[in-house]
Amino acid sequence: MEKSMSKTAKEIQNNANCKALRRARELKKLSRKELASRLKISVSAVEKYEKGVDFLSEARLEKIIKALEISKEQFIRVKRGKGLNSLAYRKKRVLNNSDRRSYQKNISKECSVLRSMRKQKELSQYAAGHLCGYARAAIGHIENGRIELSKERIEHIISSYGYQYKDFEDNMNKEELRDQVIDSCFRKIKQLDDTKLVIVKNLLGSL
Numbered sequence: 001m002e003k004s005m006s007k008t009a010k011e012i013q014n015n016a017n018c019k020a021l022r023r024a025r026e027l028k029k030l031s032r033k034e035l036a037s038r039l040k041i042s043v044s045a046v047e048k049y050e051k052g053v054d055f056l057s058e059a060r061l062e063k064i065i066k067a068l069e070i071s072k073e074q075f076i077r078v079k080r081g082k083g084l085n086s087l088a089y090r091k092k093r094v095l096n097n098s099d100r101r102s103y104q105k106n107i108s109k110e111c112s113v114l115r116s117m118r119k120q121k122e123l124s125q126y127a128a129g130h131l132c133g134y135a136r137a138a139i140g141h142i143e144n145g146r147i148e149l150s151k152e153r154i155e156h157i158i159s160s161y162g163y164q165y166k167d168f169e170d171n172m173n174k175e176e177l178r179d180q181v182i183d184s185c186f187r188k189i190k191q192l193d194d195t196k197l198v199i200v201k202n203l204l205g206s207l
Helices: 002-027 032-039 043-051 058-067 072-079 109-120 125-132 136-143 151-161 165-172 178-191 194-205
Strands: none
Touching: 002 043, 002 058, 002 072, 032 043, 032 058, 058 072, 109 136, 109 151, 109 165, 109 178, 125 136, 125 151, 151 165
């Protein structure tokens, strides 16, 4: 009798883990195919895990959580029906002096891309810092090239914004970033007289 109850408890726990994994994948906006590729398994295997058909060992669970690029704390939150980010569970990340460059700006393409991706999400520097667990001023320092940008730090920032690393790489390959194009268009529009402004308005409305 006791053995049967123990087995039932394991099944309940496994079912909860499977449901949480599916929800975490959806929150990360990953398809089953993308997750399967990261894990080097078949799409049907991912589907079986999410539906609770196959039992998830602790090792397998940890591997999937790592592939989703979330922490165990985030997984527990999802399992409780909450989102990935929360002020109560977010660890404050402190940038040490060793992270900082000199006070001279060194705005690299990486800095510009991070700024552009933040603006595309319509995030203020304060909101971006909140998502990343940084102080607001730190986001400004990062975008102005005053803080060293390791791949790990970049991955953390874009993941906090809700992007994948491939999105960052795609932006790095662009000759002109979206926010730069928009800013350039706004500057041109402001210089137009009323007649030309109406023409541009009608043109934009037809697109």
